[in-house]
Amino acid sequence: MATAELTINPEDLSQVPPSNLRIPEPTVVVIFGASGDLTKRKLLPALFHLEQAGLLPKEFAIVGVARRPLGNEFAEDMRNGIVEFGSVPATDAKLEEFAKKIHYFAMNFDDAAAYSRLKTELDSVAKQHGIGGNRLFYLSVAPEYFTEIISNLGAQNMAKPTDGSVRAVIEKPFGHDLESAKELNRHVNSVFAERQIFRIDHYLGKETVQNILVFRFANGIFEPVWNRNFIDNVQITAAETLGVEGRGPFYEKAGALRDVVQNHVMELLSFVAMEPPMSFESQSVRLEKLKVWQSIPPIAMENIVRGQYGPGSIKGEAVPGYRQEDRVDPNSQTETYAALKLGIDNWRWAGVPFYIRAGKRLAKRVTEITVQFKQPPMLIFNRGGVGDCGPIQPNVITIRIQPDEGISLRFGAKVPSTQSMAVCPVTMDFDYAKAFGKSTANGYERLLLDAMLGDQTLFAHRDGVETTWALYTPVLDAWANKKPQTFPNYVAGSWGPDCADELLAKDGYTWRKL
Numbered sequence: 001m002a003t004a005e006l007t008i009n010p011e012d013l014s015q016v017p018p019s020n021l022r023i024p025e026p027t028v029v030v031i032f033g034a035s036g037d038l039t040k041r042k043l044l045p046a047l048f049h050l051e052q053a054g055l056l057p058k059e060f061a062i063v064g065v066a067r068r069p070l071g072n073e074f075a076e077d078m079r080n081g082i083v084e085f086g087s088v089p090a091t092d093a094k095l096e097e098f099a100k101k102i103h104y105f106a107m108n109f110d111d112a113a114a115y116s117r118l119k120t121e122l123d124s125v126a127k128q129h130g131i132g133g134n135r136l137f138y139l140s141v142a143p144e145y146f147t148e149i150i151s152n153l154g155a156q157n158m159a160k161p162t163d164g165s166v167r168a169v170i171e172k173p174f175g176h177d178l179e180s181a182k183e184l185n186r187h188v189n190s191v192f193a194e195r196q197i198f199r200i201d202h203y204l205g206k207e208t209v210q211n212i213l214v215f216r217f218a219n220g221i222f223e224p225v226w227n228r229n230f231i232d233n234v235q236i237t238a239a240e241t242l243g244v245e246g247r248g249p250f251y252e253k254a255g256a257l258r259d260v261v262q263n264h265v266m267e268l269l270s271f272v273a274m275e276p277p278m279s280f281e282s283q284s285v286r287l288e289k290l291k292v293w294q295s296i297p298p299i300a301m302e303n304i305v306r307g308q309y310g311p312g313s314i315k316g317e318a319v320p321g322y323r324q325e326d327r328v329d330p331n332s333q334t335e336t337y338a339a340l341k342l343g344i345d346n347w348r349w350a351g352v353p354f355y356i357r358a359g360k361r362l363a364k365r366v367t368e369i370t371v372q373f374k375q376p377p378m379l380i381f382n383r384g385g386v387g388d389c390g391p392i393q394p395n396v397i398t399i400r401i402q403p404d405e406g407i408s409l410r411f412g413a414k415v416p417s418t419q420s421m422a423v424c425p426v427t428m429d430f431d432y433a434k435a436f437g438k439s440t441a442n443g444y445e446r447l448l449l450d451a452m453l454g455d456q457t458l459f460a461h462r463d464g465v466e467t468t469w470a471l472y473t474p475v476l477d478a479w480a481n482k483k484p485q486t487f488p489n490y491v492a493g494s495w496g497p498d499c500a501d502e503l504l505a506k507d508g509y510t511w512r513k514l
């Protein structure tokens with residue numbers, strides 16, 4: 001893409017309330033896919049945490065929509081989910097009150113006639129709770145239902161606000177390649193204006209991800225060295241120990257590049273690499289992210305590798321290979337691991353390699369970013385002697401996204417000795433939990449609240465989505481045309497395939513040991 005402009009209509013500008021109070025207007029939150037895993041494990045616990053923190057309006061209701069005839073069972077099930085996944089004591093007094101705000105409406109998403117009944121139901125729930133016309137539609141559904149639901153909301157005049165705001169939150173994946181993403185965006189935009197659309201990437205809800213911007217732009221000492229003059233290379237790792245967890249059919253069509261790299265990892269990369277935005281407001285932040293992605297040249301095929309796990313063990317437990325997982329093709333060619341090198345051709349980053357790796361069934365669950373600095377131009381100390389640690393290690397800033405959230409800086413220190421100037425690497429460490437206490441938030445709190453407030457800063461814009469797809473679609477096409485010969489090529493519980501190590505070895509680097 002040649003331009004670095006967001007396609008913004010004046011009417012697309014999100015209406016962010018000027019106040020810092022951040023309490024949304026009375027709203028009915030409508031969750032499509034309400035009996036699903038995401039609703040129970042993440043969305044309802046997050047909404048309850050917001051209620052506990054006094055961040056929801058008094059007039060508030062949730063309407064879950066799914067196929068099964070659940071009735072009152074739904075509120076009970078959600079209540080149990082909040083206790084289990086939200087670390088909430090079953091005796092919490094607010095839980096009882098909150099459960100009264102949870103409703104359920106059974107329908108099939110394919111049933112066009114059911115949407116007018118849904119509309120009537122929403123109006124009735126709104127009236128019961130003293131809510132006007134504000135609606136937040138959350139599409140927590142498989143992607144094949146996105147267009148169906150959106151068309152029907154449009155057809156029933158449910159997408160245009162009459163006396164309030166109407167917004168739609170869409171879960172990933174936003175398409176499976178550039179063309180499908182464009183098509184989806186065209187369709188969504190034919191019903192909802194861009195300012196009504198909240199494409200969620202739950203990584204942006206993580207405190208540690210938002211903290212990348214605070215680390216860079218609320219401190220004076222890092223930004224002057226945050227560029228090609230001082231930084232040698234950047235590594236981003238998104239490693240999971242989990243396999244596909246019963247999501248075989250979904251993952252077969254996705255793979256690591258689509259599932260995690262094109263979205264979550266690219267969001268991390270944009271926060272590390274972007275220029276300081278004019279302000280922390282949606283158009284400024286999203287524009288700077290877009291400029292980063294637009295500055296990435298096409299990825300050369302020799303700079304990207306893929307892998308698939310075979311049987312192995314995780315934490316001492318034997319686990320099956322990917323091809324043996326439930327509802328996975330025994331000859332599957334889907335990658336469960338990807339590693340690549342990319343560049344960012346702008347004044348700040350030209351010549352600095354960014355190495356990315358992401359995969360399932362790896363040795364450890366860890367997402368982190370390491371920024372490695374250049375070595376000092378010369379060394380004035382006589383090395384060796386008591387306690388010397390060998391070759392000088394470069395300075396590294398490590399941003400630990402999860403699970404051990406924090407930031408550390410590695411630098412060389414003098415080893416105490418009266419005779420020598422021996423140097424060893426030491427670290428200064430910031431630990432999120434120690435500094436601020438352990439949080440029970442799952443990231444969706446912030447995003448749900450922002451969506452209700454109409455603040456799009458931490459949501460994906462259509463131009464950003466299409467730009468990242470433009471980058472990865474040629475790779476996906478090339479991979480589809482050239483079957484991998486060596487799958488499975490890494491053992492579950494290892495650090496991935498040898499080809500990923502070779503990718504860095506070509507440049508004289510190794511992956512950081514985690």
Ligand SMILES: NC(=O)C1=CN([C@@H]2O[C@H](COP(=O)(O)OP(=O)(O)OC[C@H]3O[C@@H](n4cnc5c(N)ncnc54)[C@H](OP(=O)(O)O)[C@@H]3O)[C@@H](O)[C@H]2O)C=CC1
Pocket residue numbers: 032033034035036037038039065066067068107108109110139140141142143171172173202
């Ligand atoms: N789970 C997770 O951790 C994450 C999920 N996501 C995304 O969130 C979305 C939802 O995921 P998840 O909750 O795991 O999905 P699930 O498969 O667990 O849930 C799907 C939901 O959709 C409903 N549904 C399916 N077909 C129909 C239909 N024809 N009519 C009415 N209801 C229907 C199901 O209802 P019923 O039970 O009645 O059939 C169920 O409530 C997906 O897009 C996924 O990619 C994104 C990040 C993480």
Ligand SMILES: O=C1O[C@H](COP(=O)(O)O)[C@@H](O)[C@H](O)[C@H]1O
Pocket residue numbers: 240242259260367
């Ligand atoms: O979107 C997804 O993300 C999860 C990883 O999220 P995390 O917050 O646990 O890091 C991944 O497991 C899943 O396959 C993918 O769809």
